[in-house]
Amino acid sequence: MVHDSIVAYNQQHEADYAIICEQLSAIIHSKLSGAESKIGHAHPVWFIEENPIVGYSKQKRGIRLMFWSGQYFEESDLIIRGEKIKDASIFYTDVSQIDALALERWLQKAQMIQWDYKNLVKRKGVLVRLK
Numbered sequence: 092m093v094h095d096s097i098v099a100y101n102q103q104h105e106a107d108y109a110i111i112c113e114q115l116s117a118i119i120h121s122k123l124s125g126a127e128s129k130i131g132h133a134h135p136v137w138f139i140e141e142n143p144i145v146g147y148s149k150q151k152r153g154i155r156l157m158f159w160s161g162q163y164f165e166e167s168d169l170i171i172r173g174e175k176i177k178d179a180s181i182f183y184t185d186v187s188q189i190d191a192l193a194l195e196r197w198l199q200k201a202q203m204i205q206w207d208y209k210n211l212v213k214r215k216g217v218l219v220r221l222k
Contacts, residue, residue: 093120094128097135104149110186111154115147118191122198144201153184156194164200168193 093116101112112135119137120128126137126144134148147156161169161179168190169179183189 093117094130094135096130097128100130100135107185108149108154111183111189112147112149114186114189115154115156115183115194118189118194119145119198122195123202139202139205142205144205145198150182153182155180155182158197158201160201160204161197163204164197166193166197166200169197 097116101109101116103109104112116128116135123137123139123144126139127141128135128137130136131138131143131146134146136146137144143159145156145158147154149155157172157178157180158164158169160177162171162177164179166179169181172178172180
């Protein structure tokens with residue numbers, strides 16, 4: 092079951108975005124069944140061994156689905172973002188844009204390709220690859 096705080100987050104958005112959030116959380120929850128989910132930095136995030144893997148948030152461009160280690164997935168649909176962290180994202184403005192098979196593939200890669208964000212502060216901003 093999706094965490095109550097995530098359900099509340101999803102429901103706070105206007106109808107079109109709420110549906111996107113609900114679809115994303117359902118797929119993520121089903122494919123990352125062993126992951127911990129909670130609201131982190133004001134939006135839903137899934138963690139494996141306290142390391143953030145995937146999350147989403149509402150932004151001006153739509154609902155942003157972000158993978159913390161997504162730059163290494165080699166997926167053209169994911170937009171490469173920053174240089175200090177290895178994240179990559181995709182934006183949705185309609186639920187029909189969600190490609191469930193692609194999302195499942197990205198979630199598999201998210202489990203196999205991980206950088207140690209949990210200890211980023213302790214290492215003074217230096218990222219170390221875990222997997």
